[in-house]
Amino acid sequence: MAPELQSLGRAVKQAQYRQHRALDGRLAGVGTTLAQWDALRAISRSPGAHARSLAAATFQSEQAFGTLAGRLVAQGLVERRPGQGRRIEHHLTPAGEEILKAGHRIADEVLAECFAPLSEAERTTLLGLLHRLTEERPED
Template identity: 50%
Template sequence: MQQVGLAVKRLQWRHHREANRGLALLGLSLVQWDTLRHLHANPGASLHQLAELTFQTDQSMGELAKRMVDRGLIERIEGPGRKVQHQLTPAGDELRQAGGATVDGVLAGSLGHLSDGERETLHQLLLKAAGS
């Protein structure tokens, strides 16, 4: 069991390291790109929602969002009541797409060696192990 856990962690670490290296060329970190990706899929998300989706604390997501607003990647919009929502700017969406190509390249370097069937089996096993 420990060897399986270690293999999962090693692959995740490799993906994070290589993705961060490639995304840095775009001026992004992995967590910034992940925020852009989730905001594209969940327009109008709150800071709390983004924190949950990106595995951040509310406080760290607040700081990250502030920096991303300052860079013009995302913007805050008024929601119902006192709720503040977020959306991508055109510049943020361009970087999301460019970053997606970078991350796809990283994943192809490891998971691309598996057949379609093997990738599907791996995906199903990971979902089962995660309780999803």
């Protein structure tokens, strides 16, 4: 018998919520939040990217990302530079790189704890299934 879809959706959301709460709590110890660390991670992956692409990468609206980036600039973690045309490029500062590295260590610890109940084979299967659910589908 197939699981009820709403129960399945809720279980996925609950796992994500627990993971995010654990990450946010531990990241506070290095002076950042999950949203800020995620933004630093996105900027690190795409140095010089503009707000629109960074907002998409962090699952935020462009306006929300702009506000967040402004806080990161004020904290000395991100630098904004003029780009092509009217675009503003985003780059990490050395302080931003340090927070990012600390966040990676924390994320590795938290995620190891979150997924500890699953075997390596189960984690591989789960990752494959989630990729199938999130892959781009052509429009009809």
